[in-house]
Amino acid sequence: MIGKIIGALVGREMDRRDGSGGMKGAAMGALIGGGLRRMGPLGMILGGGYVAKKAYDRRRASRSAPPVI
Template sequence: MIGRIIGALVGREMDRRDGSGGAKGAALGWIAGSAMRRMGPLGLALGGAYVAKKALDRRRGRTRG
């Protein structure tokens, strides 16, 4: 369950970077989520760290801008 949520968040972040929306982000999130689940706890930690870093960077950009 947590792996699917993190996979969705990773897909959303990758899609935001690309700029287009829709199925590409969903597909990337599904691929990233399944790859993270296969890696086990390490994959979940890496995916969660990626999402947390992107959120922190976005938050810092808002406060400085």
């Protein structure tokens, strides 16, 4: 179950990078989630690390943005 969640999050991050919506991110998440599960614990660590880094970068960018007047 955790593998499916991580796969969905990775797919969402990849879809955000493209800027297009929906089906492509879901398909990529399903494919990547399956690959990460086959890699075992190392795959889950790599996928979770990727999602965590993207979330960290997004938060850091929003904090350093100038205030909107």
